[in-house]
């Protein structure tokens with residue numbers, strides 16, 4: 364790389380737009396969407412779609428709800444031409460959908476394109492030619508006046524040919540290609556030339572691309588506001604934008620352009636397209652959705668859409684891709700997990716969505732909460748206990764969460780890998796043996812204010828009396844082990860329901876006033892669950908005083 368890049372690269376000149384209004388605009392409705400997956404997306408594929416992939420993509424675009432679809436470049440190849448003919452001949456275009464096709468401003472290609480549309484109920488003919496200086500000079504070798512002649516001649520030809528097919532409802536789309544790199548006055552002149560050649564007042568879409576994204580998105584917004592001031596109120600004119608993503612700001616460019624007055628957005632699903640891709644329509648649509656604006660496109664099964672796009676394009680969608688990637692609703696890090704867990708616990712169904720780190724409810728897109736929290740060495744107690752609660756119904760009390768997370772952390776330090784909910788549950792069972800039958804011949808008997816407990820524990824008869832069963836068994840253990848055992852805290856909850864319902868009990872014990880640890884018990888009977896929890900806790904303390912599973916507290 365150069366130490367002085369200014370010797371090779373020039374910054375884009377800002378637009379001197381007085382009183383720009385777009386920074387204060389708020390988006391309150393969805394634009395008209397045009398999918399160019401079958402054209403701009405397709406032309407950028409290593410292997411362009413065959414007829415069957417094209418049809419699958421087309422059918423999916425209809426299911427999503429696109430009302431305008433650029434179905435191809437019929438003069439480019441027989442596959443493209445035949446696909447278009449199939450849609451028309453087999454009447455596969457719904458009444459509320461308009462197809463669009465593209466052609467360069469070249470006579471023979473325009474003729475072939477209009478011919479390919481014969482019999483279509485409605486169609487948008489999309490003519491483009493580059494207008495920026497480098498293209499004028501290097502690609503076409505034309506002056507501005509010659510470029511305008513090209514526009515005029517091409518659009519007049521389109522008009523002549525389409526006038527001869529009155530059974531079709533025609534709209535012209537004119538794209539001054541390379542708009543964002545061109546002088547605004549030249550782009551405007553090209554658009555005025557196109558409008559005049561097509562006929563003032565007839566339906567025309569002025570489609571303004573960042574063919575190659577070259578500046579910060581605010582510059583594009585200025586360019587769009589400038590064009591809107593000039594053209595938006597003219598009869599028949601729709602202002603459309605077609606952002607690419609070379610600087611990684613295609614979404615921002617589209618959103619700011621909408622704020623600046625654009626009515627329509629062209630793009631591809633998940634941002635497929637030339638180089639770094641076209642604007643990702645899913646991204647813009649779902650950004651609107653998270654602001655409470657209905658996008659008019661249905662992504663309620665986003666994984667199915669992604670799978671179909673990956674099949675048709677033969678390209679993967681990144682695990683980090685906004686809204687659709689495998690990992691985008693997943694938190695590994697402890698503080699994120701903690702916040703998500705607390706917010707889910709506090710949330711009522713009717714609440715406005717306000718879950719930290721989750722800008723959208725994954726369920727709205729057909730994703731489950733299962734993958735929201737995953738545990739690795741960056742995780743903490745919040746994530747671990749979230750998984751145990753969501754997958755196994757275990758509601759660990761806070762201090763047990765702390766104790767158990769250290770056990771998990773040690774396991775992670777050894778393995779260094781992610782632990783699934785299943786792994787964590789297995790570890791919990793190994794550490795606490797909640798279902799262990801640690802007391803045999805257990806009997807409790809209440810006399811007046813007192814309860815007596817008798818049992819066989821580790822082959823030895825134990826018995827004690829107290830003000831309740833837990834207190835009585837605690838006394839029994841003190842006698843049997845010679846240790847001092849105190850119950851500091853006790854929690855219980857049910858898991859499951861009906862005949863399968865079981866009680867979970869968690870007791871926090873203080874042993875010999877020097878160690879604190881938990882015991883966990885599970886039983887159909889709530890009292891037995893509590894007594895098992897106590898026995899399991901004492902067992903952990905007595906059997907494995909230096910065990911890795913025991914946590915000494917000061």
Ligand SMILES: CC(=O)SCCNC(=O)CCNC(=O)[C@H](O)C(C)(C)COP(=O)(O)OP(=O)(O)OC[C@H]1O[C@@H](n2cnc3c(N)ncnc32)[C@H](O)[C@@H]1OP(=O)(O)O
Pocket residue numbers: 403406436438439440466467468469472491492493502503540574637
């Ligand atoms: C930004 C965009 O996405 S624009 C869309 C681009 N998409 C595609 O190109 C996909 C389909 N394209 C094709 O199949 C072919 O390129 C065709 C059929 C259109 C043309 O093929 P060819 O005639 O072999 O020409 P080629 O591909 O080399 O195109 C370059 C020629 O077209 C001219 N040209 C390029 N764009 C345009 C345009 N918009 N209007 C008029 N002429 C154009 C070039 O100046 C060049 O002309 P020259 O040969 O006289 O120097």
Ligand SMILES: CC(C)C(=O)C(=O)O
Pocket residue numbers: 403491538539540541570572573574575605607
């Ligand atoms: C709108 C057309 C010409 C296009 O694909 C582009 O400029 O990127």
